[in-house]
Amino acid sequence: MVDLDASDNYFNREIGQLQFNYRVLKQALDTTHPLINRLIFCCIFSSNMDEFFEIRVAGLRQQMKYGRETVGVDGLIPEQALAEISRVAHEYIQEQYNILNDVLIPEMEREGIHFVRRREWTPAQAEWVRNYFEDEILPVVSPIGLDPSHPFPRLVNKSLNFIVELEGKDAFGRETGLAIVPAPRSLPRLVRLPDEVCAGGENLVFLSSMIHAHTDELFPGMKVKGCYQFRLTRNADLELEDDLEDLASALRGELLSRRFGDGVRLEVADNCPEELTQFLLTEFGLTERDLYRVHGPVNLTRLMAVGGLVDRPDLTYSAFSPSIPKQIRSRDSMFDSISKRPILLLHPFENFSPVVDLLRQAAKDPHVLAIRQTLYRTGADSEIVEALADAARRGKEVTAVIELRARFSEAENLELASRLQEAGVIVVYGVVGYKTHAKMILVVRREEGRLRRYVHLGTGNYHAGNARLYTDYSFMTCDESIGDDVNKLFQQLTGMGKALKIKKLFHAPFTLHSRLLELIEGEAELGNQGRLIFKFNSLTEPQLIKALYRASQAGVKIDLIIRGICCLRPGVPGLSENIRVRSIIGRFLEHTRVYYFGSSGRPQVYCSSADGMERNLLNRVEVAFPIEDPDLVARLREDLDTYLADNCQSWELQSDGNYVQNQPAEGEERLASQLVLLERLAGKP
Template sequence: MLETRETATPFSEPDGGDLAASSSRYFNRELSWLAFNERVLAEAENQRYPLLERLRFLSISGSNLDEFMTVRVAGLAGQIRRQIEEISIDGMTPSQQLAAVHDEVLKIEALQQQTWANLKTELVGCGIRVIGDERIGVQGERWLKEYFLEHIMPVITPQAIDPAHPFPFVASNGIGILFSLNRVVDGSPVMEMILIPQALPRFVRVPGPEAIYMSVEDLICRHVEHIFPGFKVNGHGVFRVLRDSDIEIEEDAEDLVRYYRTAIQRRRRGMVIVLQLQGRFDPVAEELLRAQLGLDRALIIKTGGLIGMAGLAALVEEDRPELKFEPYSPRYPERILEHDGDCFAAIREKDIVIQHPYESFEVVIDFLRQAARDPDVIAIKQTLYRAGKQSAVVSALIAAAEAGKSVTAVVELKARFDEEQNLLWASQLERAGVQVIYGFVDWKTHAKVSMVVRREGEGNRTYCHFGTGNYHPITARIYTDLSYFTADPAAGRDVGRLFNFITGYVEPKKTDLLSISPINLRTTLYNCIDAEIANAREGKPAAIWAKMNSLTDPDLIDRLYAASQAGVEIVLVIRGICCLRPGISGLSEHITVKSIIGRFLEHGRIWAFANGKDLPSRRARIFITSADGMSRNLDRRVELLLPIRNRTVHDQVLGQVMLANLLDTEQSWILNSDGGYERVGECENPFNLHRYFMINPSLSGRGASLTSGRKVPKLSLRRGNI
């Protein structure tokens, strides 16, 4: 018997024959995202995972939901305030979407609280306690008091709420406490607020062999008599605020750097989107918050449990390795080690594809470091979308510029929530002599590419790195992505044209290999889909396999519907949002959609087209890309789509990476035609793609060992098991 779990199904059932012409053929984007986050939350109840990893999934679901509210839901609320009646692809107005989203968020918040209650009980059984009102013994209480007086009391600032004291500003993700007091000497009522500085730890751990934690808000409330001597405490209420955190670009922005520096400041004072109230909140205090925070279209969440689920990440840091995944050390590509660490020599010999996090991101860093110190390297060009706070990539570019090389960095200021960090990197790069370009005003530069020009023999050779993920060493340990290295002259010419397009707005007349959005990436995908449709009509094998993070573009979805109607067999691996409705007779009966949620975050983007032969085959057309199936990626971002022509790399991307995603059962969910997701559960031949790649090395990175007899288990597709 299959073990299944279905997430919320807020979508209507198909209407039959008229569906193909109606907006009901699409799922709502926002509700689909919430269904994704519910799948993330479901992993917190997955008994196959160690306990603290399950807690991590709960924390991630909280962090995800916070970002969703401050960006997507804030956008809906903004449309309503500005009276913008833009209809979503599924036919809903902003007001209808906001109401539906609020309902689903409340359901998910209740699920999070129940999950936290369950995990909290299990943690106690493992010697980890999170306390609230309960006492912990004389020594523990003494330590808490001393910690409060030494580390908390000097930092917090109580503020009276009355006509003489203006209501304080509450930052986004800010937690505050309202206290209802009476002055002992005269009995007069007083309302006081304490805003908890975000520099304070979310949870405090009591020293000792048993892990005892207390939230900082509970610690403050426990020692309130030290804050308000001479007052009687009648009650208190803990609250949390989330604000609109999106940044909109104005078309007439004359200086992007200056604009973003001021926009970041404005974002901190955005409209309140969520007010979360904990416990039995005092009605007078609640009314005060409602009046002072300006809760236009805001969601008010009342809970008896924990607020700010993302903060549980602090508990995951507890040193209990038996309650976490076994540590994993990424492999370094043997191909490069065989060339004594010379990346250029290894790439000259043959193209290489690296799959992170199973293979080390350090090879990307080494590629740039080698370029920086190599006297024969003339120039380096690099895109930077998200690079992290401690970026070895940026350090390598600075070292190259200081060594006298021509270095160009395209720094994307519009990378959401990384704008401030990217401004800092841009400043450091410019001081080192790097030519910093900020790209287009209207389009984000989302393509991930490095280009190194090196003197060799009588001329120059160009080495390129293409990535499906960011140049971010931290996320590269968690996100599954592909890094592709090549010295193919055609790729080098195209990358040169790409950088000229970004830096000088010189749109390439033609490209040899690459497809670039918003120029021709969409057209390339459509041509490939249309070729499969033609093959299906001629009775040839016709199939499409694709892997991406999101699929929301209605035109691309309609093209896939047309392919299904022609008989093309389509399997989509979409981790997050999917607006395509699969499994509808006469519309999408040949389309299967699955989502994989597990130890690593599936992030790579791959397209595979059968090209007249049964997949997988060496005749298949394989592409890797930086773009998801979203309108913004296809029309409003600079993205790359790269065909894979090298035979070994082709086999690895299709026969290893893509096929393993299709075969996975242990971490997979299947999307039903009503919008619900059903976990695959137990089966006769279970397969876990993360475990497979942690154990088995890649093809193109193995070098001479590929033919040494050390075999990698070959994957095979069992027809009908997807």
């Protein structure tokens, strides 16, 4: 009998996250993507790694710092996990710079896009750079000499800095030998040289090169012996107590500290002398394990600016127009459309505008009495926010449940809350200790003498920008039971009292976890007649994994489409030989969550805001909603089958923990699931 609790049956979640980041990086080598977008994938890898160190590595270090080590289901203690993270991350980051220097930059050169290095500047370019330095950089840069009255400065998280070796005495007779130059955060890290000083093409120069070239002007009369880039990544996780009296005020205070948390990673230029590198490590309380020597800029994320600096549409993705289903196009009123039959949209292939239109029409409709909405990430200047504010100004009862602790969107959400309150919206900050991650809109409308509820439920955020980049489902219905369920959930979020009985929805932290386990067990009872297809961003929750193992042992065929972390080990005889795990990486960020239960030919299908993680199923406010219309169920199955048939943008997780990219068999046609969905739903881009 296989021991389901054995640590060998589980992969480490941090390594799983690193592997996802690596799959993103490998897109930079995929020539089916346009060249500038390949560069952007390289930058996204950097951004993902920044967040990984800021949150995941920082969390493990905090456990060790305060003696609160916990052992994951994989059996690794924090010290072991950090050692393995360091080994894998160093390997991946080395490969990233190899891709940048040996592949992407040469290919961009061949396309006439030049990153002009200092040694390559013509006299005219050097003169232009000097003028730019004197006019734009010198007035705002603040060099800091290190001496007893000028201790090492407190540097902002992820900021670009230089450590400078000096020789000689300054005007006060000081001879310290070292200085720090923080690059002004207000200036772009990449600047386009004007055409008149270039021989053709698109010519870009790094801010770091301009500062490096003119460091001596920052220390007049002294000799600059060396100038080297470095960048410190800090702990950026926020720690808030559960018994706060004022969450918004406490969060404002914590946001200030995020910029100056404990150091977790040091990146330095690989030409930085060993003694200076060791000086920096000591200053930040880090070790060799936390040091990353890089051959190139230490802030690659800023290379995303290339897309906006050069005019080369032939080197970026073709534009496409998301479609609007005929059911909506044929009617002026969203209420009429929804009342005819429920609507299911798959963004970005189908337009996000109907969701905005629902709120806009609700704001203006004299028959609408109330609007309630959860907001996790949306943007303070979004059309949705404007519609809510407009509804409140028109005298409707508008309530917004804003999750202030949406990671890295906290400041924006504080601004959003203030703006809505000024318009007369009732703003609630959810439940302390449980992030409100559910995506819900409830519109109450008077029709023919009675009240009717219209509902939007989604797998993603109410953010129009994300809806162009992330795949997410939007579901709109006026089903009475679902409307009643959503109303009760808003009552729980805004008021107080016992958990109310919910008819159709599964909701965390109360019923979602238990109902998922029950439905998986139901499939297991069907044996080899059972069928499960789950699509998550991540799967880490041990009880859910054990339930899937038991279903596999019973003969159920299981497909898991998991973009990021998967702690389940597939393909193990006697444990998980009936489980296949794949990750889809492409133009769009896969973000939909779908739970498909075959139920012996009578499928039950749910979409959800929740991943298969402890935090989602047990410690957040989440919703899973049923798709009951037979045509929509068939459509969802078709979408899932498209992902399962992908043979070029999909990666298979092996039983040893490695991912292998799928390739078309000999004579087999390439099938990229996202391109198929684009052609099917939006028309060929």
